[in-house]
Each structure stands twice: as C-alpha cells, then as structure tokens.
Amino acid sequence: MSILINENTKYLIQGITGKQGTRAAIDMLKLGAKLIAGVTPKKGGQTVQGVPVYNSIKEAQEAGKIIDCSVVMVPPRFAKGAIVEAIESKVPIINIITENIPIHDMAYCLALARERQVRIIGATSAGIYSVGKSKCGPIASGKSKIAVCEGPIGVISRSGGMSCETALVLTQTGLGQSSIVSIGSDVLMGSTFKEVVELFENDSETEGIVLFGEIGGTSEEDLANWLIKKKNEEKPFTKPIVAFISGKFAENLGVQNVSLGHAGAIIEGNTGTREGKVRALKEAGVIVAEYHHEVGDLMKKALIENNRA
CATH class of the missing domain: 3.40.50.720 (NAD(P)-binding Rossmann-like Domain)
Known part of the structure; x- marks a missing residue:
C-alpha cells in the first residue's frame, strides 16, 4: 500500500x-x-x-x-x-x-x-514519490536519487529541494521512506499537511511521518489543531510525527509582508511565524527538531518508544 x-x-x-x-x-x-x-x-x-x-x-x-x-x-x-x-x-x-x-x-x-x-x-x-513503486514530477531526479531508499517513513515537505534532503537524513540514519510528497509552498495551496497526514495515517506501510515546514501560511497550525481535536475526541494519532520548521534566521530579521524564498513564506503580524508553528506543533504532541539533521535520530527514537507503548 x-x-x-x-x-x-x-x-x-x-x-x-x-x-x-x-x-x-x-x-x-x-x-x-x-x-x-x-x-x-x-x-x-x-x-x-x-x-x-x-x-x-x-x-x-x-x-x-x-x-x-x-x-x-x-x-x-x-x-x-x-x-x-x-x-x-x-x-x-x-x-x-x-x-x-x-x-x-x-x-x-x-x-x-x-x-x-x-x-x-x-x-x-517538486512531485510525488512512492518509493520503490512509482513517481511523478522531477522529485529525486539526477544525483538526488541517492537520497531515497524504501522504508516505513512518510515525508511531507513544503520545499521541493528539502524533500530529498529530508529523505537523505533519514536514509543516513537507516530509515527508508514509504512515500515522499512535495506539497509546495505557494500563497494558495492544494493539499495541506493535515490532508496528507490523514492519508499516511491509513497507510499500513508507514510507521512514522517527517514534516519539513517553513514560515508563512497556517498549514502547520491547521495540522496541530486537527491533532489536538483528535486527542480530545479520544482518537489520538498513533504514529510518531517529527517536524523541522525552517526560517529561524529569516524570522530574526523581523521582516513583515515580504516573500522570503517561496511565494507563501510570508510573515504577516503574528501569523505564519516559526515560533508560533513550533509552539502549536509541540502542544499537539509533534516532536520538533531544532536542527534539520536531527530528524532521523529523533524519528528512530520515537519509533522505539512507540513500539514499547
């Protein structure tokens, strides 16, 4: 599956x-x-x-x-x-x-x-990659294909390039990927973190999920609110989620209403800040990595603890 x-x-x-x-x-x-x-x-x-x-x-x-x-x-x-x-x-x-x-x-x-x-x-x-099965779009093309290997971790990224970089960190930790979905980071988006996480929830091949988020928009906060709602309804999300939110340097610049990289990477007032996203995700039980290279080790630890529960 x-x-x-x-x-x-x-x-x-x-x-x-x-x-x-x-x-x-x-x-x-x-x-x-x-x-x-x-x-x-x-x-x-x-x-x-x-x-x-x-x-x-x-x-x-x-x-x-x-x-x-x-x-x-x-x-x-x-x-x-x-x-x-x-x-x-x-x-x-x-x-x-x-x-x-x-x-x-x-x-x-x-x-x-x-x-x-x-x-x-x-x-x-950047595309969608069902590892070991099929792919569409330019994702994991050229030399970047060495980043990917088959395994139990789903990857969702707002950044196309960081889709493969996140897969590489997991691969280097000994964790392969089930599917990698580059959802994009435009001002208006199609499928969101929450919608793709729901798909992974029902995928028997996926044991954990890694997210690469960034400043701008509310996709990360919307996911956090959904996870909290599930918990309050006594239907908690059972697969570990590890997230990295980029944009610490950009946020420290204090720039408002300016696209910082992707079109959707815009901070407007208190909306779309890295600090707000990290806080919301942590409150929802998501493990948040301070540095991107930590996501593999954090996921490996989370899988061990999840299997013990």
Missing part, C-alpha cells in the same frame, strides 16, 4: 514537449512510471521518448488513455487553462509543478477542484 500513487498509476504530463516536461518524462520512465501520454496544444501527433503527444486531455482520453494523475508543467500564464482542463476531464489527482501562477488563477482552480472532488498537490510541488 502507498499513498496517492503506486506502481499501477497512469500519468499524463501537460507541457511534455517543453524542456522541463521532457526532462521529467525521461526521469519518470527510467524509474518505471507508467507515463502513457503527454499534452501540448498544436503538437499532437509528436512523441517524447516514445510517449504519444496529444493536443488535449480529451483527445488522449478519446484515444483510450485512462489518466490517473496529470503532472502540470506549463508556463504560469497557461497554468489555469491546463488545470481547469484536467479537472473538467475528471483526472482524480493533479500534481502542479509550475511556479508563479497568478493568485486569482490558483484560487479559481482550487475552488473548482473542491467542487469536482479532484485532489490537487501543489502548486510549486
């Missing part, structure tokens, strides 16, 4: 003929992912690494392609059209890699996805 994707997932890349789309296609195919189609308007009839290219998702579906997940790798100004097309084509999972999508475009897409019950991961995601 795995979350979101597995060895049977069939993918389509929107923007496959672009430089980044082609690179992702090559890497996904090398890993054995079932990439069965690509879409680039006006380039239908071409192939990329043997993958047929269509003018639209509808055209691909009419050709008999059953799409489980679309990977969106189109320029920001075309992203809304691509996402809406995937939603209206009833693709159940949309992984948005594209960055710098206008906020009003993303707001429209997220509202439509909720209405149609389509799951969005991203925007600004």
Whole structure:
C-alpha cells in the first residue's frame, strides 16, 4: 500500500514537449512510471521518448488513455487553462509543478477542484514519490536519487529541494521512506499537511511521518489543531510525527509582508511565524527538531518508544 500513487498509476504530463516536461518524462520512465501520454496544444501527433503527444486531455482520453494523475508543467500564464482542463476531464489527482501562477488563477482552480472532488498537490510541488513503486514530477531526479531508499517513513515537505534532503537524513540514519510528497509552498495551496497526514495515517506501510515546514501560511497550525481535536475526541494519532520548521534566521530579521524564498513564506503580524508553528506543533504532541539533521535520530527514537507503548 502507498499513498496517492503506486506502481499501477497512469500519468499524463501537460507541457511534455517543453524542456522541463521532457526532462521529467525521461526521469519518470527510467524509474518505471507508467507515463502513457503527454499534452501540448498544436503538437499532437509528436512523441517524447516514445510517449504519444496529444493536443488535449480529451483527445488522449478519446484515444483510450485512462489518466490517473496529470503532472502540470506549463508556463504560469497557461497554468489555469491546463488545470481547469484536467479537472473538467475528471483526472482524480493533479500534481502542479509550475511556479508563479497568478493568485486569482490558483484560487479559481482550487475552488473548482473542491467542487469536482479532484485532489490537487501543489502548486510549486517538486512531485510525488512512492518509493520503490512509482513517481511523478522531477522529485529525486539526477544525483538526488541517492537520497531515497524504501522504508516505513512518510515525508511531507513544503520545499521541493528539502524533500530529498529530508529523505537523505533519514536514509543516513537507516530509515527508508514509504512515500515522499512535495506539497509546495505557494500563497494558495492544494493539499495541506493535515490532508496528507490523514492519508499516511491509513497507510499500513508507514510507521512514522517527517514534516519539513517553513514560515508563512497556517498549514502547520491547521495540522496541530486537527491533532489536538483528535486527542480530545479520544482518537489520538498513533504514529510518531517529527517536524523541522525552517526560517529561524529569516524570522530574526523581523521582516513583515515580504516573500522570503517561496511565494507563501510570508510573515504577516503574528501569523505564519516559526515560533508560533513550533509552539502549536509541540502542544499537539509533534516532536520538533531544532536542527534539520536531527530528524532521523529523533524519528528512530520515537519509533522505539512507540513500539514499547
């Protein structure tokens, strides 16, 4: 069992003929992912690494392609059209890699996805990796693939690069990963920490979860509130969660209303601060690492204690 994707997932890349789309296609195919189609308007009839290219998702579906997940790798100004097309084509999972999508475009897409019950991961995601089974997007490409090994720890990260860096810390501690999900860190996000943690809760292959969070937004606080609610309802979350929240240096600068790295890494008043996130997570029973390289050892210790309980 795995979350979101597995060895049977069939993918389509929107923007496959672009430089980044082609690179992702090559890497996904090398890993054995079932990439069965690509879409680039006006380039239908071409192939990329043997993958047929269509003018639209509808055209691909009419050709008999059953799409489980679309990977969106189109320029920001075309992203809304691509996402809406995937939603209206009833693709159940949309992984948005594209960055710098206008906020009003993303707001429209997220509202439509909720209405149609389509799951969005991203925007600004690096991809999803079901370790040992399949992956989509550029996650763990090139040399970074050495960071990953199969095991029982789920990883969720707002930072694309730190998805693999977190996996590497775990691997060096002797802990492999079940699934790695780069949820992105845009101003408006699709799936949140809480929503992905819920998926890991029901995954028999996952024994613990590591989060890489950062300043800005309320995804970490929302997760903490959900964990506290479960505890109060006498349905406590039973798998250990270790988190690292970046941004201590940026927070010490005292800068307000400025994007610090990712588009969503913005502190506004008392909202989105690292201090507030760390406090909320600790109150919810999450183990918070002061330094990123500690997450592996903290998780190993938590697993031992959890097995004793």
